[in-house]
Amino acid sequence: MSALKTATNLTGHDDIYEGLVRLHEGLSVEQSLRRWAKLVLILANHIGDRTVVEEAIDMALLSAMLPDECRTILDWQQTD
Amino acid sequence: MANVQGIPVYKEVGATPAPTGNTDSARVVIVGAGPVGLAMALDLGRRGHAVTVLNRLDFVAHASKAICFSKRSLDILDRLGVGDPAVEKGVTWNVGKVFWGNDDDPVYQFDALPVKGQKRPGFINIQQYYIEEYLLEGCQRLANIDIRWGHRVDAVNPVDDGVELSVSTLDGDYTLRSEWLIACDGARSTVREKLGLDFEGRVFEDNFLIADVRMKHEMPSERWFWFDPPFNPGRSALMHKQPDDVWRLDFQLGWNVDREAAIRPENVKPFIRAMLGDVEFEQEWYSVYTFQCRRMGRFAHGRTIFAGDSAHLVSPFGARGCNGGLADIDNLGWKLDLVLRGAADETLIETYNDEAIATADENILNSTRSTDFLTPKSAASQALRDAVLELARDHAFARPFVNSGRLSTPVSYPASALSTPDSDEWQAGIGPGSPVLDAPHHDGWLLDAIGDEFVLLARGWKGELPAGVRLVEVQEIAADRLGLTEGGAYLVRPDQYVAARWKSPTATGIEAALIRAKGGSPCLH
CATH class of the missing domain: 3.40.30.120 (Glutaredoxin)
Known part of the structure; x- marks a missing residue:
């Protein structure tokens, strides 16, 4: 069973979204990248469960890909 | 003092005459008299086997090589009877500090010996040639170890139950037939090349300047590492204290540099002055290195076995090169001993292949990860690295992400075929496939x-x-x-x-x- 919750698990989505947008106001892309990274590190530490973080990384990785690419990645991970 | 090949000399030994006649035989031949080859010879020699060592050079080189010897390596040197002189001469250290920017307080620090009450410290720093000298003295005390200086391997031919080598010397060539061949001949292994074997891996696009300098300087015996220091902006630097008032200064240079120009004294001096101010120093050794993480597909090829840099290469961050090589011979010595004495089947050597590869893979993994932190490969990985450093300054939770090199520790083999899995419940202690903790x-x-x-x-x-x-x-x-x-x-x-x-x-x-x-x-x- 997956450790990562993927069903809706929050309220106040618009507030959170706005907060995430505001996080980057007035920043260059480079500064913005750094701020994203900080946020991820803070959240990862809060989650405190490496499996959840790794599953989240996999989900982010796969969600940006076409089905064929996903399969290639998964095959590659299995043979690695 | 340097010899004809331009390699500086620590200790002249002189060429060993070629054997009389043009053929010779041996039970075990080791190629290479660096720390790994000499430790292998000493281990097998102490177990009573006749060992022949072939070394291309006829002197001990005085060069910038390994300096950080781990606790596990010191345990191995102790087992070989040469731990004491190494620790007496070496600079003992346990603490590593990582600095960022011009802040005098470290963003992260670690203790390389978290469990106290052990004979040896987390690390000593000592020039590789001293370790070679102590191992050599150990070998020279044993009549069954025959070290041949200035004997070069020109051809390697696997034959039935052994290997046949063509060896050349100044006063003639000969054929040497051996039951076992151990290739400890370094990153550019002649044996590996002659056998046409693979050596796959990654090359990292970065250059580092090593300046070993002699000077009077006060600093605690610790490993100090900087990200983005004022004296090397945007890059990294590392400082280690060695015996004899020698200091290892290591500066990241970036990829597109003129390597020959970088080691000219007039170009090195500004780095040192920027780092340490107006100090008096003497040049000991300057070099520029790039690095690679590579390993052979297999380390055991019939009766030819590879150990040390010939089999695997890592970046220097983490001190996993020479320490990894000493781990190889530690694993191989007793196994080959049993096989040579007929007390174990030759298939035992296959477990050297498995366990040494497990060690190499862990070393390569750690070394690659450190390198990715030191030399981010994209804007996003640069941002991630900098985010870690910024957070680490104020928040303890971020500090363990800081990776300036994860220092060498012994590798465990939880899946080793040689281990008997636990049948009892254990809440404490050391599991099968891990080294005993000293006490x-x-x-x-x-x-x-x-x-x-x-x-x-x-x-x-x-x-x-x-x-x-x-x-x-x-x-x-x-x-x-x-x-x-x-x-x-x-x-x-x-x-x-x-x-x-x-x-x-x-x-x-x-x-x-x-x-x-x-x-x-x-x-x-």
């Missing part, structure tokens, strides 16, 4: 008491031991570190790794674990 033991140390043969570490156990196993009774802290309760015992391999452990062992259980640890099948007995 005070009577008036000395546990690892010294284990030595280099099979032992049973027992707490109040009485029973009959199989032949070839020595009993070492442990109490108090040594037993506690092993999680041993009254009546329990550990079977320990000659490289001080745990083979099996029991809460209340039986003689047949010990016998079966011993057979298994020697590569046999316990089911047959």
